[in-house]
Amino acid sequence: MTKWVLPAIIFLSANSLYAQQPGPLTVEKIMRDPKWIGTSPDNVFWGTDNQTVYFNWNPDKQLADSLYATGIKNNTPVKTAAAERSLIAARSEGTYNQDRSLLVYSYQGDIFLLDIKTGKTIRITSTTATETRPVFSFGGRQVVYQQNRDLFAWDRTTGTTTQLTSFETGSKPPAEKADKDKGNAEERYLKAQQLELMAIIRDKKTKADAATAFNKQYDPKPLRSLYLNDKKLQNVQISPDGRYITYRLYKAVADARNTIVPEFVTSTGFTTDIRSRDKVGAPQGSFESFLYDRQRDTVLPIVTSNITGIKDLPDFSKDYPGRDSAVVREVIVNGPYWSEQGNHAIVDIRSQDNKDRWIALLDPATGQLKTINRQRDEAWIAGPGIGWSMGGSNLGWIDENTCWFQSEASGYSHLYTTQVATGQSQQLTSGAYEVQDAQLSHDKKYFYIITNEIHPGEKQLYRIAVTGGKAERLTSLQGAHEVSISPDEKWIAYRYSYSNKPWELYLQPNSAGAKPVQITHQAQSEEFRSYPWRDPQVITFTARDNQPVYARLYTPDPAKKNGAAVIFVHGAGYLQNAHKWWSNYFREYMFHNLLTDKGYTVLDVDYRGSAGYGRNWRTGIYRFMGGKDLDDEVDAAKYLAEKLQVDANRIGIYGGSYGGFMTLMAMFTKPGVFASGAALRSVTDWAHYNHGYTSNILNEPFTDSIAYHRSSPIYFADGLKGKLLMCHGMVDTNVHFQDIVRLSQRLIELGKDNWELAVYPVEDHGFTVPSSWTDEYKRILHLFENTLLK
Numbered sequence: 001m002t003k004w005v006l007p008a009i010i011f012l013s014a015n016s017l018y019a020q021q022p023g024p025l026t027v028e029k030i031m032r033d034p035k036w037i038g039t040s041p042d043n044v045f046w047g048t049d050n051q052t053v054y055f056n057w058n059p060d061k062q063l064a065d066s067l068y069a070t071g072i073k074n075n076t077p078v079k080t081a082a083a084e085r086s087l088i089a090a091r092s093e094g095t096y097n098q099d100r101s102l103l104v105y106s107y108q109g110d111i112f113l114l115d116i117k118t119g120k121t122i123r124i125t126s127t128t129a130t131e132t133r134p135v136f137s138f139g140g141r142q143v144v145y146q147q148n149r150d151l152f153a154w155d156r157t158t159g160t161t162t163q164l165t166s167f168e169t170g171s172k173p174p175a176e177k178a179d180k181d182k183g184n185a186e187e188r189y190l191k192a193q194q195l196e197l198m199a200i201i202r203d204k205k206t207k208a209d210a211a212t213a214f215n216k217q218y219d220p221k222p223l224r225s226l227y228l229n230d231k232k233l234q235n236v237q238i239s240p241d242g243r244y245i246t247y248r249l250y251k252a253v254a255d256a257r258n259t260i261v262p263e264f265v266t267s268t269g270f271t272t273d274i275r276s277r278d279k280v281g282a283p284q285g286s287f288e289s290f291l292y293d294r295q296r297d298t299v300l301p302i303v304t305s306n307i308t309g310i311k312d313l314p315d316f317s318k319d320y321p322g323r324d325s326a327v328v329r330e331v332i333v334n335g336p337y338w339s340e341q342g343n344h345a346i347v348d349i350r351s352q353d354n355k356d357r358w359i360a361l362l363d364p365a366t367g368q369l370k371t372i373n374r375q376r377d378e379a380w381i382a383g384p385g386i387g388w389s390m391g392g393s394n395l396g397w398i399d400e401n402t403c404w405f406q407s408e409a410s411g412y413s414h415l416y417t418t419q420v421a422t423g424q425s426q427q428l429t430s431g432a433y434e435v436q437d438a439q440l441s442h443d444k445k446y447f448y449i450i451t452n453e454i455h456p457g458e459k460q461l462y463r464i465a466v467t468g469g470k471a472e473r474l475t476s477l478q479g480a481h482e483v484s485i486s487p488d489e490k491w492i493a494y495r496y497s498y499s500n501k502p503w504e505l506y507l508q509p510n511s512a513g514a515k516p517v518q519i520t521h522q523a524q525s526e527e528f529r530s531y532p533w534r535d536p537q538v539i540t541f542t543a544r545d546n547q548p549v550y551a552r553l554y555t556p557d558p559a560k561k562n563g564a565a566v567i568f569v570h571g572a573g574y575l576q577n578a579h580k581w582w583s584n585y586f587r588e589y590m591f592h593n594l595l596t597d598k599g600y601t602v603l604d605v606d607y608r609g610s611a612g613y614g615r616n617w618r619t620g621i622y623r624f625m626g627g628k629d630l631d632d633e634v635d636a637a638k639y640l641a642e643k644l645q646v647d648a649n650r651i652g653i654y655g656g657s658y659g660g661f662m663t664l665m666a667m668f669t670k671p672g673v674f675a676s677g678a679a680l681r682s683v684t685d686w687a688h689y690n691h692g693y694t695s696n697i698l699n700e701p702f703t704d705s706i707a708y709h710r711s712s713p714i715y716f717a718d719g720l721k722g723k724l725l726m727c728h729g730m731v732d733t734n735v736h737f738q739d740i741v742r743l744s745q746r747l748i749e750l751g752k753d754n755w756e757l758a759v760y761p762v763e764d765h766g767f768t769v770p771s772s773w774t775d776e777y778k779r780i781l782h783l784f785e786n787t788l789l790k
Helices: 082-092 185-197 199-218 315-319 586-597 628-643 658-669 691-698 705-711 713-719 737-749 770-787
Strands: 009-011 042-046 052-057 066-071 102-107 110-115 121-123 131-137 142-147 150-155 161-163 166-168 225-227 232-238 244-251 260-263 272-275 286-293 298-301 331-338 345-351 356-363 368-376 395-399 402-407 414-419 425-427 435-440 446-451 460-465 480-485 491-498 501-509 537-542 548-554 565-569 601-605 651-656 676-680 723-729 755-760
Touching: 042 480, 042 491, 052 501, 066 082, 082 102, 102 131, 102 142, 110 131, 110 142, 185 199, 232 331, 244 331, 286 331, 331 395, 345 368, 368 402, 368 414, 402 435, 414 435, 446 480, 460 480, 537 628, 548 586, 548 628, 565 586, 565 628, 565 658, 586 601, 586 770, 601 628, 628 651, 628 658, 651 658, 651 770, 658 676, 658 713, 658 723, 676 770, 691 705, 713 737, 723 737, 723 770, 737 755, 755 770
Parallel strands: 009 755, 166 225, 565 601, 565 651, 651 676, 676 723, 723 755
Antiparallel strands: 042 052, 052 066, 102 110, 110 121, 131 142, 142 150, 150 161, 232 244, 244 286, 260 272, 286 298, 331 345, 345 356, 356 368, 395 402, 402 414, 414 425, 435 446, 446 460, 480 491, 491 501, 537 548, 548 601
16 A cells, blocks of 8 residues: 655646547546547537527537537538527527517627518627617517616617617705795895896797797706615616616625635746635625606606515524614515516515525515515525526516416425416425426416436426426437426427436427427547446435435446445535436546546435425525435445445545545545545635535524534544545635645645645646546545554
8 A cells, every 4th residue: 555645735737738649537637638539519509490400519629619500401510600690599598579570689889679580680880889678568569778877768760779778877865846846035136126126037038938838848858867775776667568677786895805826837937816705694785776757757766665574583593692683674675577567576686695485476666566476495596497696587477467477385396376466376296206397388287397307317298288287298219308498389309418428419299299300410439438337326325313314326337346446425515416417527427437447436416405406405405514414325335235235345435626625525524434535626625615505505604604614524524534636736716725724724734644635736626637537636646545444
C-alpha cells in the first residue's frame, strides 16, 4: 500500500493530453474533450411554418455548436446559414395573437409583426433604442412593447404609436401652489390693483384664460409620471384590454457585501478579483407591486399585508422560545396572469422565507387580493412545475373562470384546477408519481404532461383532458423524452436517450402509437461504440426507516470481482441520477464502467433530498443536511455488504459539490463505514454558501443555528477516519475556494495527517479543462486502488 504523507497542496498544469488509441478504458481516455464521445442535439424548437424543427448540433466537432434544421418531409439535418440564425431564434421567442395568425417578436432591438399565412413581415419600430417583450393587447388590435423602461403601443389599423407609461427616476416633486397662494400679501395686493385699474391687463388675462381653457379641452391628457424613487423597475405588464399596467419595484440593501474570488492565472500576470455572491443570511432586498389604471389615471399598491397566514411563524421557531414574534412577512408578487379576455387575473405570491405560496385573484379596481389556493410547507415550497421565489411556475387559464396550476398538496406534484368565483378545486392527476412538466393545448381542451408514472427513472409524454380522466400516453421508448410540440400541435419533436445511449433527435406525429423517426445519428462516435457500455441496473434497497431507496448498480464480471465497492454521491442535492436516461454525469458514468472493469461494485444512490420522488423525499434533508441523506448512503453500504458480497471494510465514497459535502460528512461522522473518500468542490460550512439555496433548507444561521451546526462538516473534522482526498478549483464562484481552505486549516490544527488537498488554479465549480478532469480522477482512482484493494 502506498504510504500517505502529510497534507500537501498540489498545483496542476493544463498541458494537452496525448491522443488515445482504442483499447481498455483509462482515465486519460474518458476525461478527454467530450467531443470524442460524439455529439448530441440540443435546444430543440419548431419554426413558425409547422414543418421545420431547429436544434443546436455539432457533428463536425467544431469549436461550438451550430443551428441545424430538419423537417417532417425531409428528415435530413441541414446546417442553417449563419446570417439567418438570429432571426430564427428571435421568432422562436415571439408571441402569437389569440387565433395564432400573427406573431410579434423583437429582433436586433426592433419590433416586427409576422403574418403566419402569407409570410409578410411588418417592421413596427426602427430606432436606436432597444425595444423588447412585445405582446398583443387592446383586444389584439395593438402591439405593446417595452422601450427602455416604458411601454408603447402600436395600432395595427392606423400605424400610430402611443406612449403608455412614463417611469421616472427619483421621487415625486412637491406640488406647486396655485397662483392665488403665491407671493406675500403685498404682491397679491399689487396684482389685484393692476387688474382693477388697467383695462389692458384685464384684456390680456381674459384672452390667456380662454386659450388655456381651449387647450385643456382639446389637448391630450398629459401622461402620468410613475416615480421609482430609489428602486429598480421589474416585470412591467399590460392587461389584454390595455387598461391596466402592473409593475414591481425592488429595493436592494444598501452596501450589501459580496465575497471576492481571486483569479491567479491571468493574461496580464496580475491577480484579478472576481466579485461573487453574498452569503446565506445576508440582508435581502424588498419588493412592492403596483397597478396603474390608465382609464381612471390612478396608481394602487397590490396589497399583500392581509393575505391568509402572512404572519404565521415557522414551526422551527419553537426551538428558540421567546426569540420570534409574529410579523408581516416580506413577499414577492409574480404575474399577474390574465385570462384570455382579461376578465380575471391571478398572481403567484411567494413569501421570502419560501414557506408559503399563495395563488390569489387580483381585483384590478382596488388592488385587493382574494386567496384561491394556499400552499404551506414547513420545509420549503418547490417541486416540478411549482417554480421558485421569482416565479417560473406552470399555471394559467382554461377559460375565463377556471385557472390551473401545479401543487404538491398530495405529496407529489400534480395538476389542479380552480373555479375562481366559487373557489371549488379539482385534482386532475393523482398517484405516487410526479407531473414534471405541463402545457395547455391551444384549444384549451387538453394538457400535455411529462410524468414519471411508469417508473421514477423514466420521462414519458401524455395527453389528458382538462376535465381529468385517464391520460393517453404518446411516447413509447424506454428512457426519457424532452419534448417540443409543433405550433399546430400535429407533430412532436423530442430528444430521447437511454442509460447507455446519449441523446438523439426524433420526430413523430402527435398521436398515441405513432412510430418515431430518428433524425440524428451522431451521439456516439465509432470509438465510443467500440466499448460495451453497461446498462446499469436501477434497483431499490430498504433504508432504516423502511423507505425504498433507488440506486444505479454496476456489477463486475464474477471472475473479476475484487470484493471492493465505491458509492457515488451526486451533486445539487435536488437532482436525480438513478434513472434510465443519459446522465449529465457522463464522465462519472464512464468512470464507473472503468471501476467495474477493474472488479469494483459501484452504487449510485438517489439519497433523501433527490429529485423525482415527491415532496417528502425532496424535503427529507430539512434542517439536517447530512442526516437522512447520509443515512441512505450508510444503508447503501450495508446493502452492498449483506446482499452483494462486498467486503464491508473496503467501501469507498466520492462525489462533487453536494456530493463532496456528503463525502466529508461520511468521513467525519460515520467512522468505519467508509475506508476512504474523495470530496470534490465541497461545501464545508453551510453558513458560507449562498442565500437562495441554503436558506430554504436550513433557514438562516442567526435564526436556526442548530440546523447549521449539525449540517456543516467543519464542526466534525476531528472525527476523520480513513483516507481523505479533497479537490477544489481555485476560481470557484459557487462553492468558494475559501471553503476548503478553512477546512484545511481546521484539519491542520487538529493534527490530522490522513488527508490531502489538490487544487486547480484555472477551474471554476464545473471543470472545463480536460487535463484538470484527468488529474482529478487519476487521484480518485489512485485513492481507491491504494485503500480498497488489500
